[in-house]
Amino acid sequence: MKKLASIVVSIVLALVPMNMAFANENGTPMNISSKSAILMDVGSGQILYEKNAHDKLPPASVTKVMTMLLCVEALDSGKIKLEDKVQISDTAASMGGSQIFLEPGETQDVNSLLKGIAVASANDACVAMAEYVAGSVEGFVDNMNAKAKELGMKDTHFANTNGLPVDNHYTSAYDIALMSRELLKHESITKYLTTWMDQVVVGKKQVTVGLANTNKMVKHYQGTTGVKTGFTQEAKYCLSASAKRGDTHLVSATLGAETSPERFKDASNLLNFGFANYESVKLCSKDDNIATLTLDKAEDNKVNLVAKENLTVLIKKGGNKDFTRRIKVSENPNIPIKKGTVLGQVEVYQGKKMVGKVDLVNTKDINKASYLQMLQRVIDSML
CATH class of the missing domain: 2.60.410.10 (D-Ala-D-Ala carboxypeptidase, C-terminal domain)
Structure with a gap:
């Protein structure tokens, strides 16, 4: 310029009055059981609470926040369209864990694959979209790491698109909040992140697969706007959860909870604290x-x-x-x-x-x- x-x-x-101090400088307002946690304002990026926020930890399926971000950027730029047909490779269909049971050789539209990622945390859909957007999983992962660098995610290295256990794949609560904040700027993703129940038709026999959102806060927390859960034996229970009330939009990230209820409780407590003590004023x-x-x-x-x-x-x-x-x-x-x-x-x-x-x-x-x-x-x- x-x-x-x-x-x-x-x-x-x-x-x-403006008070930019961390919440825990005045005494921890809640008991957070997760190994690592953060509460961030989506609008300004201000941190309201943190606990071991820069510890490098496995994120499990919270990885898919970055996968969705690259997909929605490709959509918004016009590189791909929701109605585009994607041919499913052997590699994509072979993914274990959470999936929508894609079959090799079938075609799916981008809309269904993105829905599978956002709602059902589908590992097979992640690989299919990575191959379609970047030409290969390896190329897409390179783009993930490049985007992480662009966003200032200094505690992160991605090795795959879906968070399945693999060496050298880690991030932090702080970095999860950063990429979640960036994803939430794209209004087109909101309908996927806030869908509670849906379905997709997959396979050559056109089987209907029901989808239930892994983020239970979509149904049970007022104003929820997203974003993603995760679990592996190594990572334990992880969550990026966002909610908006009025102009105040907050995102919490928690890693390493021992149980699923604990991660949702931690996220709810963090968001409750933020909404009770802070508010956003829109200047333009x-x-x-x-x-x-x-x-x-x-x-x-x-x-x-x-x-x-x-x-x-x-x-x-x-x-x-x-x-x-x-x-x-x-x-x-x-x-x-x-x-x-x-x-x-x-x-x-x-x-x-x-x-x-x-x-x-x-x-x-x-x-x-x-x-x-x-x-x-x-x-x-x-x-």
């Missing part, structure tokens, strides 16, 4: 018109810049606070410019501390002005 010019705007909101929504960029050499010399995504600030419940919004826009960017290019940023400060930011992008392609347009502008300015 070219050099940014900044505009500082003071905004006074009837908000509660995705696609809100934030600034106008003047480009004298562009075909349209006034360019609207909009928020690339929602901008929220997490605050502790209680009194009032002032926030400062600083808008930065590019100076003299090179034209032409493709739609969706980052041309600015909004930063929100509390005092001198930045507590949130969001990129600003253009809503349409920006092309160079013609010679006649430039000449007309010169004449207009003279008149």
